Amino acid sequence: MHALVHPADIQDRDGGVLVMATLFGLYPFLLKLFADGGYQGPAFQDGLRKVCRTLTVEIVRRSDQAKGFAVLPKRWIVERTIGWLNRCRRLAKDWECKSRKGRAFVLLASIRLMTRKLCQKTS
Template identity: 65%
Template sequence: MTTLFGMFPFLKKLFVDSGYKGPKFANALAKLRPHIEIEIVKRSDQVSSFVVLPKRWIVERTIAWLNRCRRLAKDWECLNRKALAFLRLASIRFMLRKLCNPA
């Protein structure tokens, strides 16, 4: 997480799953960045069908887009540095498609 905050020092709010609620995560985050607010995106127990959760859907959608690249569908890379490079290439490819083919 230290690298995340080093790359993005402007982060003010962190949206997390309900699995991250509790004092252990909050205390660890407060030690790293005391000014960041944590918002837990909760699902409703009353709804029996599929409901899109705000903010959480953005992450799921992005992961699905990245998995469309066959190289990222499996863990082929031995080094994290190499895997990160392929993630960046897939993101660049995705953004170029969006820019060059406006809908």
């Protein structure tokens, strides 16, 4: 749906607000954001309130009772998608010198992924 490449000195929380600011201009009908524990806190919440007032944020937390690996359903969606995108050779390593080229390859890999998913035959 959307990608933004920013310098490495920007924290994920701050970069998340930048992504949401540009994403919700394109897709104002989105109502809920699932995020991991790194995005909790007042800085991210205040930044999102300024950008998009109608958005509800749900922080997906790890269970304290779980021992070892436990699948967190909403968080797994993001991790799985990152795994699929990293199957593309150009995205497996940071080879790009310009951020616009990196963004272009993320978008191309996403188009490839979506096309494959849409064209799959279901039994």
